[in-house]
Amino acid sequence: MSSEYFHDDGLKFNDDMNFMKAGIVYSDHFTTVSNSYAEEIKYSFFGEGLEGIVRKKENKLTGIVNGIDYNIYNTNTDKNIFKNYDVNTIEDKSLNKINLQEKYDLPINTDIPLVSMVTRLVAMKGIDLVTHIMEELLQEDIQFILLGIGDRKYEDAFNYFQSKYPDKLAARIYFNEKEAHMIYAASDIFLMPSMAEPCGISQLISLKYGTIPIVREVGGLKDTIISWNQYTKKGNGFSFANFNAHELLFSIKKALDLYQDKDKWKTIMIEAMKSKNDWEESSKKYIKLYEDLLEN
Numbered sequence: 428m429s430s431e432y433f434h435d436d437g438l439k440f441n442d443d444m445n446f447m448k449a450g451i452v453y454s455d456h457f458t459t460v461s462n463s464y465a466e467e468i469k470y471s472f473f474g475e476g477l478e479g480i481v482r483k484k485e486n487k488l489t490g491i492v493n494g495i496d497y498n499i500y501n502t503n504t505d506k507n508i509f510k511n512y513d514v515n516t517i518e519d520k521s522l523n524k525i526n527l528q529e530k531y532d533l534p535i536n537t538d539i540p541l542v543s544m545v546t547r548l549v550a551m552k553g554i555d556l557v558t559h560i561m562e563e564l565l566q567e568d569i570q571f572i573l574l575g576i577g578d579r580k581y582e583d584a585f586n587y588f589q590s591k592y593p594d595k596l597a598a599r600i601y602f603n604e605k606e607a608h609m610i611y612a613a614s615d616i617f618l619m620p621s622m623a624e625p626c627g628i629s630q631l632i633s634l635k636y637g638t639i640p641i642v643r644e645v646g647g648l649k650d651t652i653i654s655w656n657q658y659t660k661k662g663n664g665f666s667f668a669n670f671n672a673h674e675l676l677f678s679i680k681k682a683l684d685l686y687q688d689k690d691k692w693k694t695i696m697i698e699a700m701k702s703k704n705d706w707e708e709s710s711k712k713y714i715k716l717y718e719d720l721l722e723n
């Protein structure tokens with residue numbers, strides 16, 4: 428059953444979609460949560476039926492990336508993790524890995540790369556890509572931890588992989604905030620191969636915790652993750668362009684290769700932890716936008 432809305436000028440909007448269109452039409456300005464997503468929603472795959480009106484009114488659209496609260500996500504003060512650390516004591520991060528390996532009954536090994544996901548198990552998060560490559564990925568010398576709930580087929584898939592590879596994969600099919608923090612602190616690599624991601628928060632948290640994100644170049648993931656450049660030695664993660672399982676696998680293998688060089692891996696960890704993704708810069712952009720609107 429649709430609702431009816433009346434605008435002050437007497438126009439009637441018969442459903443939620445038209446109501447959202449009216450909001451775009453009659454607003455002074457509208458925003459979304461990253462620059463790239465502001466471009467993506469002009470097209471049908473991301474626009475969800477609003478792409479036409481977004482393109483028509485794009486002159487009053489701004490993308491401003493979200494931030495995270497560094498009072499909550501702070502490796503120096505986080506009471507959820509086993510051992511606090513920062514860029515100056517980055518070696519202490521491995522103590523969190525040992526603690527989590529013990530908790531999840533994985534072999535204790537600080538040298539093995541620990542790959543993780545904290546996510547909803549839904550198609551939009553790229554879970555199909557991960558399950559497609561999991562058998563091949565688990566042939567590598569890695570450990571994998573998943574925390575999350577969602578569609579039954581994905582829950583069943585990860586439970587299957589855990590039963591087949593109990594020494595390599597721990598699937599925790601629930602959500603727990605404390606354990607999420609523990610996973611961010613313990614892991615070396617964080618996967619976020621989303622089909623769509625307006626901004627994304629998990630990659631920002633993983634950066635702060637020195638856990639290197641591997642993301643698909645979409646939405647806010649594209650705006651916040653700079654892919655590692657082996658020549659300039661710059662970057663805070665790894666990325667791939669197409670929604671393709673083997674592009675994801677290739678990116679993971681690139682990260683695993685870099686992990687073998689401890690000096691270079693420490694460099695990318697420090698680059699990640701120094702990435703600034705709190706609300707300070709974003710709030711300045713919002714304030715500037717509001718000030719401009721008031722002036723006009």
